[in-house]
Every structure is written in structure tokens, then in C-alpha cells.
Amino acid sequence: MKKFLSDIYKVNDKILDEYISYWAEYSIPKKTIMTESGKTERYIYFVEEGIQKSYYLNEGKEHIMFFAYNPSFSGVMESFLTQTPSRYYLETITDSKLLRISYKKHSELIQKNRELETLFRKITEQFLLGIIERHHHLMAFNTETRFKEFTKRSPHLLNMILQKDIASYLRIDPTNFSKLINTIKL
Template sequence: MKEFLSKIHLVEDNILEEYLSCWTEYSVPKNTIMTWKGDTERYMYFVLDGIQKSYYINKDKEHIIAFTYSPSFSGIPESFLNQSPSNYFLTTITDSKFLRISFKKHQELMSKHRSIETLFRKATEFLLSDTLNRYYELMAFDIETRFRNFTSRSPHLLQMVSHKDLASYLRIDPSNFSKLLGAVKI
């Protein structure tokens, strides 16, 4: 985690060590809903192992928003940052191990150390940029381009996540996803 955070913003070693000492280990079995729609996200997670998905349900169908896996943050970011009810669910796809920090402790350390606040401002900027790029990709690209971009970014997920979930994430009909899987060289 220290290496991951240092790529976002360099923080003095003693401050970073203090911050990291406040994160605790947390394990969750596969197929566990960690955050329910309507709940407020009380923790920010750093994925050590496993895969998770964020999704909402409309007309009894899951619509995948994001996958998280090591090394990355996980949780419902806007619910955590605003301490507001979540609009969607966070579920483990596989057995998952995390480090986590409470909202209260995170806020306390950001108030105490300007460099921690800067680190998470930059992390939030990256999240916003990635979210807008994903939105653009969904709106501007055809299904084959979306499929190719995804398989170049995260090819390992093809073997670890159901194709139904991947099709939902890419906003592709599952039958078209299967056709692309057979037709597009990865």
C-alpha cells in the first residue's frame, strides 16, 4: 500500500507510517454484500486480494458500475466522502482481503496532516478522471472498441469474473459479448 500511495503523492515517511498504522486488516468471503444500497459507507478499503463489484439493480437486473482488485481502493467512494446513503451495492466476487480505515480516522488524519489531505485530493482527482474517461468510452465507442480497451486494461478478469458481469460492465448484450470473445483476438 505504501508503494501504491507513493505513486499518487509523496508523503513524509513518518506521516505516512502514522497514517498506514491506522488501517486494519479485514477479510470477507466471496459473494458477500459489503455495502447495501441505502447504507452509508463507513470505511475506505484498500484491496490486498480478491475481486469486488459495484452495481445497482434495475428491473431485477444487475448493472455493473466497477470492478476493484489489488492494488486499488474499494468501497462506495461518494458515499464514503460525503457520508451519504449509497445508490448501489458493493459485493465480493471472490474471497477478499483488505486494509480499511474508518471515515472518522481518515478525516482526523487529513485534518492533522496537509500531505495526507493532498494525497487524497490527488487520488480523488484520478478517480474523477477515470470515471469521466469510462463514461466517455461508454458513450463514444462501439462495442468492439469497448471490448478491446477492456481486454487490454484488465485481461485477467476474463478468467475470474462471469461473462454476464463483464458484458454488463461494458454495456454489451451477453450474446454480443460471447461473439466478441470468439471473434476478437486478445
């Protein structure tokens, strides 16, 4: 985690070590809902092992927004940052080993230290750029291009996540996704 954060923005070691010391280990089995729609996200997570998905339900159907896996943050960020009820679910796909910190402690530490505040501004900027890029891919690329981009960025997920979940994430009909995966050489 320290290397991951330091690669984003270099913070004084003493400050960063203190901040990381407040993150607690948290293990959770696969197919467990970590955050429910309508509940407020009280923690931000750092993924050490495992995969999680964030999704919303529409007429009982899951629409996947993102997958989180090592090394990355996980959680329903807008609920965490605003401390308002989530509109989404966060669920483990596999057994997951995480680190987590509460909103209260996280806020206290970044308010106390300008370097941590800058680090998390940069993390938020990266998160926003990722959302913009994803939106661009969904709007500008056809299904084949979206699939190819996904396999370039995260090829390991093809064997770890159900095809229906990847199809939902890429906004591809599951039947078309099945045909696509069988026709494109990876």
C-alpha cells in the same frame, strides 16, 4: 499500500506510516455484500487480494459500475466521502483480503495533516479522471472497441469474472458479448 500511495504523491514517511498504521486487515468471503444500497459506507478499503464489484439494481438486473482489485481502493466512494446513504451495492466476487479505515479516523488524520489531504485530493482527481474516461468509452466507442480496450487494460479479469458481469460493465448485451468474445483474437 505504502508504495501505491507514494507513487501518487510523496508524503513524509513518518506521517504516512502513522496513517497506514490505522488501516486494519479485513477478510471477507466471495459473494458477500459489503455495502448495501441505502446504507452509508463507513469504510474505505485497499484491496490486497480479491475482486469486488459495485453495481446498482434496475428492475432486478445488476448494472455494474466498476471492479476493484489489487492494487486499488474499493468501497462506495461517494457514500464514504459524503457520509450519505449509498445508491449502489459493493459485493465481493472472490474471497477478498483488504485493509480498511473508518471515515471518522480517515477524516481526523487528513484534517490534521496537509500532506495527507493533498494525497487524497490527488487520489480523488485520478478517480474523477477515470470516471470521465469510462464515460467517454461508453459514449464514443462501439462494443468491439470497448471490449478490446478492456482486454488491454485488464486481461486477467476475463478468467476471473463471469462473462455476464463483464458484459454488464461494458454495456454489451450478454448474447452479443458471447459472440464477440468468440470472434476477437486476444
